[in-house]
Amino acid sequence: MFWPIFLRVITSGDLWQASLQFAALLLLPALGGVISERSGVVNIAMEGMMLIGCYVGVVVTLASHSVLVGLLAAIIAGGLLALVHGVVSIHLKADQIISGIAINVAALGLTNYLNIVQTGGQGIPSLASNLRLPVLNWGPLAQLPFLGQVLFQQNVVFYVTIIILVGLQFLLFRTNLGLRIRAVGEHPQAADTAGVSVRLIRYACVVASGLLSGLAGAFLALGVAGTFNSNMTAGRGFIALAAVVFGKYTPLGAAGACLIFGLGLALSVRLQDTGIDSNLLATLPYILTIIALIGLVGRTVAPAADGVPYEPGSAE
Amino acid sequence: MHEQEKAPLAQAASPDLAASPYAVEMRDICKAWPGVVANDHVNLRVRRGEIHALVGENGAGKTTLMNILYGLVRPDSGEIYINGERVHISGPRDAIRLHIGMVHQHFMLIPPLTVAENIVLGQEPGGPLAVYDRRRARELVLQLSARYGLPIDPDTRIEKLSVGLQQRVEILKALYRAADILILDEPTGVLTPQETYELFDVLRALSRQGKTVIFITHKLREVLDLTDRVTVLRRGRNVGELVTRETNQAEIARLMVGREVLLRVEKRPARPGPVVLRVENLHASSDRGLEALQGVSFEVHAGEILGIAGVEGNGQSELVEVLSGMRRATAGRVTVTHASGQQTGKTYDITSMNAREVRLVGVAHIPEDRRGSGLVLSDTIESNTILGRERWPRFAWARFILRLGEVAQWARRLVREFDVRTPSTRLPVRALSGGNQQKVIVAREFAADPQLLIAAQPTRGVDIGAIEFIHRRLVEQRDAGKAILLVSAELDEIRSLSDRIAVMYEGRIVDIVTPEASEEELGLLMTGGRPSGASREEEAQTTGDSGA
Numbered sequence: 001m002f003w004p005i006f007l008r009v010i011t012s013g014d015l016w017q018a019s020l021q022f023a024a025l026l027l028l029p030a031l032g033g034v035i036s037e038r039s040g041v042v043n044i045a046m047e048g049m050m051l052i053g054c055y056v057g058v059v060v061t062l063a064s065h066s067v068l069v070g071l072l073a074a075i076i077a078g079g080l081l082a083l084v085h086g087v088v089s090i091h092l093k094a095d096q097i098i099s100g101i102a103i104n105v106a107a108l109g110l111t112n113y114l115n116i117v118q119t120g121g122q123g124i125p126s127l128a129s130n131l132r133l134p135v136l137n138w139g140p141l142a143q144l145p146f147l148g149q150v151l152f153q154q155n156v157v158f159y160v161t162i163i164i165l166v167g168l169q170f171l172l173f174r175t176n177l178g179l180r181i182r183a184v185g186e187h188p189q190a191a192d193t194a195g196v197s198v199r200l201i202r203y204a205c206v207v208a209s210g211l212l213s214g215l216a217g218a219f220l221a222l223g224v225a226g227t228f229n230s231n232m233t234a235g236r237g238f239i240a241l242a243a244v245v246f247g248k249y250t251p252l253g254a255a256g257a258c259l260i261f262g263l264g265l266a267l268s269v270r271l272q273d274t275g276i277d278s279n280l281l282a283t284l285p286y287i288l289t290i291i292a293l294i295g296l297v298g299r300t301v302a303p304a305a306d307g308v309p310y311e312p313g314s315a316e
Numbered sequence: 317m318h319e320q321e322k323a324p325l326a327q328a329a330s331p332d333l334a335a336s337p338y339a340v341e342m343r344d345i346c347k348a349w350p351g352v353v354a355n356d357h358v359n360l361r362v363r364r365g366e367i368h369a370l371v372g373e374n375g376a377g378k379t380t381l382m383n384i385l386y387g388l389v390r391p392d393s394g395e396i397y398i399n400g401e402r403v404h405i406s407g408p409r410d411a412i413r414l415h416i417g418m419v420h421q422h423f424m425l426i427p428p429l430t431v432a433e434n435i436v437l438g439q440e441p442g443g444p445l446a447v448y449d450r451r452r453a454r455e456l457v458l459q460l461s462a463r464y465g466l467p468i469d470p471d472t473r474i475e476k477l478s479v480g481l482q483q484r485v486e487i488l489k490a491l492y493r494a495a496d497i498l499i500l501d502e503p504t505g506v507l508t509p510q511e512t513y514e515l516f517d518v519l520r521a522l523s524r525q526g527k528t529v530i531f532i533t534h535k536l537r538e539v540l541d542l543t544d545r546v547t548v549l550r551r552g553r554n555v556g557e558l559v560t561r562e563t564n565q566a567e568i569a570r571l572m573v574g575r576e577v578l579l580r581v582e583k584r585p586a587r588p589g590p591v592v593l594r595v596e597n598l599h600a601s602s603d604r605g606l607e608a609l610q611g612v613s614f615e616v617h618a619g620e621i622l623g624i625a626g627v628e629g630n631g632q633s634e635l636v637e638v639l640s641g642m643r644r645a646t647a648g649r650v651t652v653t654h655a656s657g658q659q660t661g662k663t664y665d666i667t668s669m670n671a672r673e674v675r676l677v678g679v680a681h682i683p684e685d686r687r688g689s690g691l692v693l694s695d696t697i698e699s700n701t702i703l704g705r706e707r708w709p710r711f712a713w714a715r716f717i718l719r720l721g722e723v724a725q726w727a728r729r730l731v732r733e734f735d736v737r738t739p740s741t742r743l744p745v746r747a748l749s750g751g752n753q754q755k756v757i758v759a760r761e762f763a764a765d766p767q768l769l770i771a772a773q774p775t776r777g778v779d780i781g782a783i784e785f786i787h788r789r790l791v792e793q794r795d796a797g798k799a800i801l802l803v804s805a806e807l808d809e810i811r812s813l814s815d816r817i818a819v820m821y822e823g824r825i826v827d828i829v830t831p832e833a834s835e836e837e838l839g840l841l842m843t844g845g846r847p848s849g850a851s852r853e854e855e856a857q858t859t860g861d862s863g864a
Binding site (some may be wrong): 175 | 333386388409416420425426428433437438439440444445446448493519
């Protein structure tokens with residue numbers, strides 16, 4: 001009973017299409033995490049920034065009747081929330097974990113509250129299809145057997161994510177700016193004394209992580225779900241955090257980790273026909289993670305100054 | 317980028333160059349930290365092209381003054397003139413623009429990045445948004461390295477370089493940023509004698525090329541060997557501006573400490589008792605899995621100081637770690653025999669004991685890495701004075717609940733007896749100067765009344781006053797019948813304290829000699845040479861011209 005269904009599921013385009021979509025949803029905040037941590041600021045608030053992105057995206061789209069405006073608003077909302085994290089952790093030198101937790105809790109409470117106040121508890125209705133982020137039309141490519149469904153019937157944000165992934169990998173490891181970011185994350189004193197502005201780089205990186213998380217929120221709410229639900233991010237920001245670590249703080253590594261998570265998530269949905277308890281199936285992505293961690297990923301080393309506020313003149 | 321567009325201020329001032337003979341003039345600099353006045357109306361005048369020593373004990377305000385000059389610390393008041401021009405330096409970027417470069421005591425290098433990446437960082441060819449041009453960066457570094465005669469491989473990662481080479485990268489970094497004024501903060505503290513001489517040659521060459529060098533140190537011999545003029549600070553104030561040629565060690569030392577200092581250790585001949593430490597055919601591996609100890613054997617008697625001399629990295633660190641229970645021996649035997657007290661005559665085999673057990677049988681240990689393994693920096697002086705002895709009935713009920721009153725009293729006593737300068741024993745050890753941190757360790761280890769005391773680099777990075785103090789205490793302990801194993805990279809220290817000197821080279825003790833052995837003889841042994849060895853001239857250089 002199990003194996004025939006398993007084989008059918010594993011070879012179906014549905015599964016792989018869903019895997020890639022789930023992976024992209026995780027990858028955006030994960031890339032945000034990579035860039036923030038590389039600059040030396042621990043950011044565990046991608047979840048909250050993503051959730052704000054979801055809410056603002058939907059509300060602004062409904063108000064402006066333009067999904068593009070909604071998308072931009074979502075990205076900016078994520079960025080602004082990240083700016084708060086930046087001020088708290090870079091300027092005020094507060095504990096970055098606490099700041100992150102506060103932002104996550106605040107984002108959850110705030111979106112819930114506004115959602116209820118605004119709709120009188122009715123909840124936001126589904127968005128009309130012209131107010132959603134569309135699936136990109138690749139013409140004949142989409143008709144290819146299997147590959148067409150998996151690669152060429154994805155949401156427009158999916159392709160944007162791939163571009164950002166490649167771009168970020170290039171930025172971090174092939175450009176002068178990337179060199180500075182890594183330097184600031186490893187040894188801010190060294191970067192500062194070499195004439196690099198630690199503050200500027202850290203702010204830019206933290207805000208970038210918020211922009212990416214906001215984009216992820218828009219993808220989820222405006223592209224995948226087509227509405228806003230309370231706590232609809234459901235821990236994706238945290239899984240992304242795990243992907244950052246498993247991916248050894250590199251964009252490509254994080255992408256690999258997100259693929260494994262995505263596959264696990266998709267499998268846990270699709271394998272429900274096999275009669276395996278659904279609660280058990282829900283643990284699959286995490287079990288896959290642990291296996292991957294033991295088998296594939298060696299020790300991961302965080303940037304040396306990750307999470308440590310920079311004090312100029314503390315050189316001694 | 318905007319930094320590059322602005323004309324460097326120092327160049328703008330060039331018409332006035334003749335107006336001031338000083339490359340750097342700092343006037344009335346004041347800087348107070350909460351509870352400490354680091355700089356109290358300090359003046360510093362450095363002539364263009366000279367090598368200027370800035371000396372003073374730890375905590376005298378040397379580093380603060382230089383951090384102000386480099387823009388890392390903002391002064392509360394005071395004026396800075398570069399080439400006669402009044403300037404405001406509000407960050408390292410300003411300092412770089414004024415052609416000031418600084419080599420920090422703790423290197424500002426990023427270990428996982430390459431030499432070239434570290435050097436060009438912040439001023440990469442092409443500006444911040446360009447693709448990193450590895451070939452061009454490499455070329456620039458090679459050009460620079462050829463121009464100043466400082467060979468380096470641009471593609472090596474910093475973490476793979478020796479400390480001496482890392483320092484070279486730091487100097488190249490400053491030169492890459494077109495530094496005309498080069499500040500070096502205690503650059504020789506981490507160098508071997510050979511590396512120190514190489515550094516001096518480099519600095520002399522730079523000075524000949526018109527660079528101005530400010531050299532922070534508290535090693536008087538270096539001041540006399542290298543510099544043209546000296547500024548002495550004590551407790552945040554100027555106490556002297558001297559011409560090196562016209563002064564001597566004793567005068568500088570007196571100015572630094574504020575009283576006459578005994579540069580020589582006074583001690584009576586040793587009266588050795590029975591053997592306390594016996595090491596037989598000891599073998600051990602280094603962290604990298606190489607054979608660091610290859611059959612080391614020696615004995616230390618009660619009432620004597622055995623000095624271990626050698627260029628660093630020849631197994632001394634591993635030897636100390638094995639003896640103190642921090643590293644496993646792969647072969648051999650180590651025993652400790654009590655020479656006094658209730659257990660006189662009792663012998664313990666400590667070969668495979670851990671650090672706690674080793675301490676329990678009467679071994680005290682002053683580790684070479686004060687910050688890493690000697691102290692818990694963020695913890696209070698009180699806690700640090702009972703570290704490793706916190707289960708003693710004296711300090712804990714049922715070995716478990718600390719008797720805080722007792723601990724506080726103990727800490728106050730040690731602080732008084734060992735002259736640790738601190739307003740309170742509740743301060744974190746981090747807040748103390750290096751010398752006072754070391755005194756906390758020395759106090760803790762001496763107070764344990766050990767049979768054997770292992771002192772590894774006991775005065776590294778410590779100021780003259782504290783060195784004198786620690787040396788005197790070591791001799792006192794010897795005279796009280798303790799066995800002392802002294803490991804030091806400072807040949808002077810080894811020679812003045814030891815009753816016998818064992819020279820280590822490549823994991824072996826090559827010879828055990830008396831302290832009367834000449835520096836040349838010791839130098840030869842340290843570099844693996846035999847008195848009949850080939851290149852005498854080179855060996856003589858390693859051992860130094862201290863006799864002069």
